[in-house]
Amino acid sequence: MAQRTTVADRLTTVLGTVLGSAELPVRLRGWDGSIAGPPDAPVLAVRDRRALRRLLWSPGQLGLGRAYVSGEIDIEDDVFDTFSALSSVGKLSETGPMRPPTLADRLTLVRTTASLGAIGPDPAPPAEEADLGGHGLRHSRRRDAAAIAHHYDVGNDFYELVLGDSMVYSCAVWDSPDVGLDAAQEAKLDLVCRKLGLTEDSRLLDVGCGWGSMAIHAAGRYGATVVGITISEEQATLARKRVAEAGLTDRIEIRVQDYRETADGPYDAISSIGMAEHVGRARLPEYVAQLSGLLRPGGRLLNHAIAWNAGEASWSEDTFIARYVFPDGELLGLGEMVGAVEAGGLEVVDVEALRRHYALTLRAWVQRLEENWDAAVATTTEGRARVWRLYMAACALAFESGAMGVDQVLAVKPGGEQPPLRRTDWV
Template sequence: MSNVAVLHPNEGRHGEKGTIMRLAEIFERVVGADAPVRFRAYDGSTAGDPNSDVAIIVRTPVAVNYLAQAPGALGLTRAYVAGHIDVEGDMYTALKHMSDVAFNEGNRLSPLELARIAKSVGWVKFVNRVAPPPQEVRRTRLFGRGSRHSKGRDAEVIQHHYDVSNAFYELVLGPSMTYTCAVFDTEDSTLEDAQYRKHDLVARKLGLGEGMRLLDVGCGWGGMVVHAAREYGVRALGVTLSKEQAEWAQKNIAQCGLSDLAEVRHMDYRDVPDGIYDRISSIGLTEHIGERNLPGYFSGLYDKLKPGGRLLNHCITRPHNDVPPMTPNGVINRYVFPDGELEGPGRLQTEMNQAGFEIRHQENLREHYSLTLRGWCDNLERNWDAAVAEVGQGTARVWRLYMAGCVLGFERNVVQLHQILGVKLDGTAAHMPLRPSFA
């Protein structure tokens, strides 16, 4: 570790033996001397494994301001998004290495050690306070749009995440423009093939057939709507709260020559008329519904189905309900999915059942989402310069960090992805085959 130490201007020396800790020394005390990454700071100090393929660079004292104001993941995210911390090498590898260190019991600091570190950098709590980067959602702005999961506030939340830029999403998602978990036949399957496979799996679980009427709530850029119309001759309506998604989808439907069968509307799912659909798909919407709204959500979908109709609900879940939910002030809620809420699969099945659905099938596609996210990460890195030109360095950094972190989350069973199939019985008839026709 380097012996260079730099003082903040106009600040006296303090700490052990009257000196300020170098940042590399603090890094070593927090994560251990054998951290599997390289570390370099603006004060000239270095630490970690000099041969590691990833490096963490603290470029300016503002990074320390952020960490002092919000210790932990939020402060690190702010510093990285704002460009005061950089990661050299693969982001997923860096997060994996640092996560391994963070969960190592041997690296836990005593209260006395934490107090010494806090004292060493304490000046930044009182001078040079810095605002979060503009990519962070201000809670006060959302509160002004109504109560959590009201129509106005949901529209604001969806705009924050999905109306970033259609061109940016094309760079990240690829030609399918599908922003939900794909289904891979093998780990070597292409992302495009896996997204086709996902749409077809949903179609086969629903038992789509020519002339049926499909409603796809939270339809994104219309991938499921187009697939149902093109491959099964289904009359499909998709609804989304994102105006940019709806405009892109309608143009794509026209280009595909499917305007007589498919349509995407800029509409809240709660405003769709009841009682005219043979099948409903909900792919990636439930995460935005909220726990207290689940009964009304599933009851509303139930009412929109004809007797004998089916619902396929596809969404990110918690492994079980006693796992803490997404925190309103956490990184994901502040930067990616404001007001997002995840439930355990048992809770979702219970709510579907309470709404009247008979549960016919459920499966966990957790590993498939890791592979999907890896594909998106690869797309972003390959198109990095174009992505930055489209949305700016800060937003591109949010996506790089969030998607790489999600790969790790699905790999480590922090989050899962469940598809749950329910039937609205026709009297006592489910109109299901004796054995599933889907694999």
């Protein structure tokens, strides 16, 4: 085996050990300008020795993520091409958490890191990493509020740059990839309203209402009376402003309220879009029971949630997405969600899978973030913008590969009028 002399050559040993693959799918550029790896592969630049220390102490997804968020590792080519290449080999090609390194792997990392003068204490995590340790038990109301604040209270201006005019932070519904993000989000909101059978006489509860887009659409287009609840103060502030600007304050009330505290039923319909991921597996029966109790007989619930596809498990606490994006978030399988809804006494009348739609949505968000990069960094931090870029691009690839899905489950509370015989009211 030829002697490796450049920084880039030695970096290939480090990354290959972390990934568990002798054949790297990317080129590596060292901080000295040296480069090594397949000539036509996307380039990953290691700009600082601290990246090696992070990989020495956390040799996996978390160490790589921390180095990227800190700017110690950077992507020189297309973000999707780079992440796709990295996830095609070794441990990153597996779903779920990466397998821990062997003792031999750790010895290789120590020797190579030492040869590059990078041995040292574990660097402090970037400021963007979540720490909910002082906020009580997992999925307590206090801790859920802290988890939501970590993800959603990062600046409404930042989200507007990423999401566009629709201000909808969930999977859009695309007639084709060419319709544009705003039109696809409007189509999703309209689909939900039609599935719920909203009319001027309807009273809708929108759980996890975000910045008010669903409430505004339901009230403005269908005449419904809407209560929107969120536990994000920043979301509620902007949602109220948008409701006032739409002239709908007589039909929409926005509350800062946990779903477990809502007690003013009955409602004709409940929408929960992109919120169930924050509930937690242990709390799922309580969640379904609470929403069922708020529905009148014959009322409809639409639960729109990301899911692990068959055979997969939710992310562990040491993954990048759990530490930086959705602390305490838990994804369930579609079968588990349907089973919980039925066990809660509701009848499931329709299920629609939107996996490919979310891949298109995430790619559109990444495009907006990259087009508005300087402004996005100015509204928050460069580290936060890097977190969102990494997680949205990686999730887009996960939806494209089928590792993750997203589903709308429509259920009816027994005892009232029957839903339509067929789906013709909303297709």
